[in-house]
Amino acid sequence: MFREKGYAGTSMRDLANAVGIEAASLYNHIKSKEDLLLQICVAVAQDFFDALDEVKNVEMPAEKKLALVIEKHVAIVTQNLDGAAVFLHEWRFLRKDNFDRLKNIRKKYRQEFQTIVQAGVEEGVFRNINPKLYSLSVLSALNWIYDWYKPNGELTPSELAKQFSYILLEGLKK
């Protein structure tokens, strides 16, 4: 519901209605509307970091590592389209402390992604591109998947990931 109507556009009464209770009763389950948003964001963030940690320190060629991270990222987004959308878009409605907390989490993820790219550049297996710009672009493309991906469409998540890696690594030009 946060994804579809936006955080600000979703009322406690909307949420309560969706689960068949009164708005006031929701406060037996959650601390506040914002806390609910926080919980969603933190949970999704955890998924991303768990995936990253599985790959981060494994010894493998930069090319393989990047492809693997992309695959895992795609898997998380496609398996939880709503959660991903909220984590990526609605997190900014958190207030002060929670806002800063999520901002840092997002930054850290991007940086770890960037480290993998950078390693490939330094090893000489990747072209001499701008690792930061590259990482931002790739993550943008990956993150936007939630906006158009249809779970029952023609593309499976793993095929999607494969095509992504291919495009990114090989380039468009023949």
Add this chain to the structure above:
Amino acid sequence: MFREKGYAGTSMRDLANAVGIEAASLYNHIKSKEDLLLQICVAVAQDFFDALDEVKNVEMPAEKKLALVIEKHVAIVTQNLDGAAVFLHEWRFLRKDNFDRLKNIRKKYRQEFQTIVQAGVEEGVFRNINPKLYSLSVLSALNWIYDWYKPNGELTPSELAKQFSYILLEGLKK
């Protein structure tokens, strides 16, 4: 303000306050809050289509054409970060008819972009990638620029566009 606080999170009183008048007075300038959102979205959409039309039917290699469209797209986003953000994110708060209208506009732009990619594939100058997936990914990366681009940062829009084209066309792998 729509960008920063979101459409739903921005009140008429917020807007009025920003221009130093009362909320009620805003209605001498705009029809409604939604109409204001619509105007912003339509104006930005027009920018994108104007740019596309300048390139669309010009005779040039697919590779050049794609690079040119990317350059123009980047220029529009970087020159109007707020507008781009609203066009890309807040448009969905439009109701029914306007929502559908914008949805079609966005789809049409993506399709025209895709046509350029497809032409390159058919001419054999591009690899045999999935044009739709490719277009979605590139546009995602381009659209997300508004999220991190700093006007006074190290990258000029044209340099940004150049690096983008390079990465996309040549690929990451050496």
Add this chain to the structure above:
DNA sequence: CCTACCGATCGGTAGG
């Protein structure tokens, strides 16, 4: 462009 105001709705609490 203002004051004054409308009915509706907001997140949340009290008390059971």
Add this chain to the structure above:
DNA sequence: CCTACCGATCGGTAGG
């Protein structure tokens, strides 16, 4: 998990 309710705020209108 409910009823009843709080003060605040919402988009918008009437009338000047």
